[in-house]
Amino acid sequence: MVLNFKKIPYETEWVEYPDLAPKLKALGVPPNPPGAFADYSCPTIRLADGTYIMDSIPIAEKLEAMHPEPSLHLDNTLWKQASELCDALIRSAGADFMVSIVDDILDKRASKWFAEDRHKRFGMSLYELQEKVGGEKAWPATDEILAKLKALLTIHKEDEGPFMLGSKPCYGDLIAAALLEGCRKMDAKKSERMVNFDGSFEKLLVACKPWLEKAN
Template structure:
């Protein structure tokens, strides 16, 4: 059997992980101690590469799906493939049940859906900086074009018009709701001392902020110290990032 391959989107050299959804799966692999290697796919190469491997397209009706082909995708040791972090994590849990991710706990689904509410208000602060600060040359035009369609304006205009204090004000409530959930069982994780996939979703979001813009990350962490505690308790699963 060959090693697991994680298909991720690279930063510009030296190539490192930055994207939110692939980080979720990378953290799971690191947590479970699964041996894997990364195959980097620039944005325009994701669809043709995965199609060439016979991977079927995403279900456009599934939560959070915006493209037929996306990262993360994974090739398992037996040569089969999965795509979309939600599908992948369930398959990994089935194949490698220990240590458990506690996918059945309601907090996992709650945080999966809540992270979109946390990120959304800050899109104008984040999206324009991804091509500016992170992306390799092959991905910049693709990213800017597809996001212009998504937001109905160029990223430069989005940043100029909406990257403001009002956006931070809108980000406060969903951040506070997540912080309250972290405090419910005393932390540092959502279930107290028990690690779940909900923690990896949340930490992947925080790591995404950190990679895109350290100032945005710092300000977000100031919403509540529980975010710092969660991040620090999970840092060991962020070490392997390439």
């Protein structure tokens, strides 16, 4: 999405979950720092000089340094707050979306890998996890986080524009829009309830639509 925002030409290579770590290792990409969710993750980009950068925030920081305009405004803390809230949303609402990933999105091989990987991480199947913390059980915590995201989208505005700063987009807007759009692609029904929590979310998605559309 940052590439689209900055109008940087690129090509996309789609890699299935089981192939991601072997491919990145073979390319000599260093693993994520200790404590990361996974040693290897996507997105990963290859720069013109052959350098590889893995994960969204390091990629954004590098692209901002290489292409300062239009600015992501990384000097403010809104993107950090947005990232923390979006991570919290993934934790609170993730069980239902992960089941959708396995059932409706991935091919058979990738679905099997994803389900087995998450079983190891959570100590139960995704269906058991969904039964335990998904569905209506997830909504009290999810609503609380959405309220905080709504506040982030409204209290810092300099004018009446759709972004966190009003008419001036920043990286925090891209983080929030990417999560909401990603949820929409995984489970349209559940994501609709999230987006409908407040009108500011739909306004943000509409404003970010040009940067969400191109994926290759």
